[in-house]
Amino acid sequence: MPKKYTLLVENEQGRLDKYISERISDLSRTRIKELIKDKNILVNQKSEKVSYKIQAGDKIEINVPAVKPLDVVPENIPLDIIYEDNDVIVVNKPQGMVVHPAPGHPDHTLVNALLYHTKDLAQSPEGFRPGIVHRIDKDTSGLLMIAKNAKARESLEDQLAHKTNKRIYWAIVHGNFNEENGTIDAPIGRDPYNRKKMAVVENGKKAITHFKVLEQFKNYSLIECQLETGRTHQIRVHLDYIGHAVAGDPLYGPRKTIKGHGQFLHAKVLGFKHPRTGKWLEFSVEPPEIFQRTLAELEKSK
Secondary structure, three states, X not given: OOEEEEEEOOOOOOEHHHHHHHHOOOOOHHHHHHHHHOOOEEEOOEEOOOOOEOOOOOEEEEEEOOOOOOOOOOOOOOOOEEEEOOOEEEEEXXXXXXXXXXXXXXXXXXXXXXXXXOOOOOOOOOOOOOOEOOOOOOOOEEXXXXXXXXXXXXXXXXXXXXXXXXXXXXXXEEOOOOOOEEEEXXXXXXXXXXXXXXXXOOOOEOOEEEXXXXXXXXXXXXXXXXXXXXXXXXXXXXXXXXXXOEOOOOOOOOOOOOOOOOOOEEEEEXXXXXXXXXXXXXXXXXXXXXXXXXXXXXXXXX
16 A cells, blocks of 8 residues: 655754654665655655755655565475574575576566565565565575565665675686785676676776685686675676686686586675674575585596
């Protein structure tokens, strides 16, 4: 159902979005920004920017349209839940599972499984990705944080935006390194020659990946990557850019590569502040069996 609110500013000060979020608990800052952008929030019958500074006497009218019907069907798909409370879920996504429905993948996604597991997931304006605050690719395995309510969603998205959370990946990549660690600072945008791919492009969004070499084998290496930003396909694009494409990557890697079920990339460590308590939570999971078996085979080939 759509909702309407009216707020009268007395002597408060500050940004419009912050003022509203402190008075209407059902609305996250992210949702408020979307409502302002769509002109569903008016100040003195005028559309204002998110950064508008409220003044005494301002009349704020808020129209919250009904969320688009959720046409995602709950499915009884097993989940590897690492942690869960009233605000967040941390799940270990298997390789081969899409995070949320999209063209070509209408079902059998992580969201379908989450909806069967719980009714408490933060709403999303699109309706098809409740609870989802960040994604990993279909054939990337590992840890994801899920928001169960609006305030948790706002907190987790804010941590992602301000780079205060922790995300560490393991990757088996082509080639060997002369250096023990490094940083790739190269902007990422849509590949101008292939719209299905991302690429390092001059006018792309800022993207930073830090890496550390853990072990080297014949023609391959095991590295650890820490994300400072979270662009689409960031690790895969950055590693291909420096000549060390992720092994098994069907989109960015060479044809001659290690056989598997897609790229050998695993979200191993996830850390963030709990949205309610502020306590630091950190989790780590081992890579899937095929990843570990491949490492063992590479070790033998040294």
